[in-house]
Amino acid sequence: MEERSAIVTKGVSLWYNDFRALDSVSIFIPAFSIMAIIGPSGCGKSSFLRCLNRMNDLIDGAKVTGSIKIFGEEVLSTSCDVVELRRRVGMVFQKSNPFPKTVFENVAFGLKLKGIRDREFLLYKVEKSLRMAGLWDEIKDRLNHSALDLSGGQQQRLCIARALAVDPSVLLMDEPASALDPKSTAKIEELILELKKTVTIIIVTHNLQQAKRISDHCAFFLDGRCEEFGPTAKIFGQPDKQSTSDYVFGKFG
């Protein structure tokens, strides 16, 4: 399984100053599939996600050890180009965070960072990304409106479109639907299922039903360790560990 994986982590540990947030996490994440990370609050799910595109670099006192290979390239080495890494590994946050700019400017932001100025090309990419995010038909006439005028669910899909615009091969999603109503959540889930044809998706979720519905593989985190990972059916059916079983069958969490 390891050689066909998009992401392989070995013994990843994370410290925030003296606090150990992750303890030797080693997992494989297969390409073109959806991996859900589940576990109780504070177990290190989001922290782990933020290791994968080195967002923890931004936090004073954060230190990561171990090895993370994404399509064979070591992410944690000093020679890793973080800017390039973050283009290849996109991220969608728990709280939708569109910039207070137009819809167009939001989606084109990452492309403009790359120095792309050609209006035709930008328009083409913006349309393509919005289509992938299932948003084009809803807002194609409002490209020059402020992104803040969109509904909550649309804003989150706009953030997904913004992340997709730079053609990432991996998409990290940190509880992308936790602040949305059931209808918007359903749309996001549908979108995620569609996206796995083109990108590898890792989604952190609190919602066990959601993990069960959409993921192919599942990793259960507890107290900064990855207790168990494997096919979703196995994790929710016959997990190896007692702790996993207690969590997925609702004994705690």
Place this chain on the structure above:
Amino acid sequence: MRFGNKTATRRELIFYALCLIVTSFALTALLITVGAIVASGALKLNLDFLLGFPSRKAEQAGILPALLGSAYIIFLVAVVSVPIGVLSALFFEEYLRNGPIKKMLDINLKTLAGVPSIVYGLIGLQIFVRTFDLGRSILAGALTISLLILPVVVIASREAIRQVPGSFREASYALGATKFDTIWRIVIPFSLPGIITGSILALSRAIGEAAPLICLGALTYVAFIPDGLFSPFTTLPIQAFNWISRPQPEFHQNAAGAILILIILLLIVNSLGILIRLKLQKRLNLG
């Protein structure tokens, strides 16, 4: 404020009354001041006074050199202190790591903002007038006033930069932005309205400063229009101070006129600041 409901207690009423009294006290004081200035200075609001030069005869005296001196100073101060202040604020908020050095600089900055303006006058005298040999020039005056308001500009800009939500920075970094990209495309545009508001407030303070300039040796009697960076100069508050120290009541009227124009200038600068801010905010919301 409604007191109809039953939970309103006597204590609440007393506190409300206290706040009301204190506020009216402040407002009354302001009204009396402005009223007195308008009453004795309104007559002076004419072109002869605006475009005239100082004179030994009170009725012939005008404020043109002082008005232009103040305008030049404000312009130069804005050009010098705002860019330096904003860059320092960016350094503080975006580059300096939390730690003892930041703490020390932070305390230093806040102390500097509270140092009496006369002290800046003395520093300016020694550094700009003497060491750099700029003389008692507009440039020396503007640099001194820039030093004076720099801490205020830095503090206001830092506040504005801190208001930019961390989620915007995260989104930017996650899309492959470098630190420079993020500062240039996100932090500066979104903090600009706040930075401008803070800078305008600091500039308003600079307009009214007389003490440090007198300390530098700004002239009190200038019968010519300043003709460049190295020209001697006077400003409105210095002119008003000069007139007010004369025994003749006619000169006091001139002082009131000069102060009135100073206040009007202040209002103009503040409104310009508000206009720029509103325009920027509007542009930001629409992209």
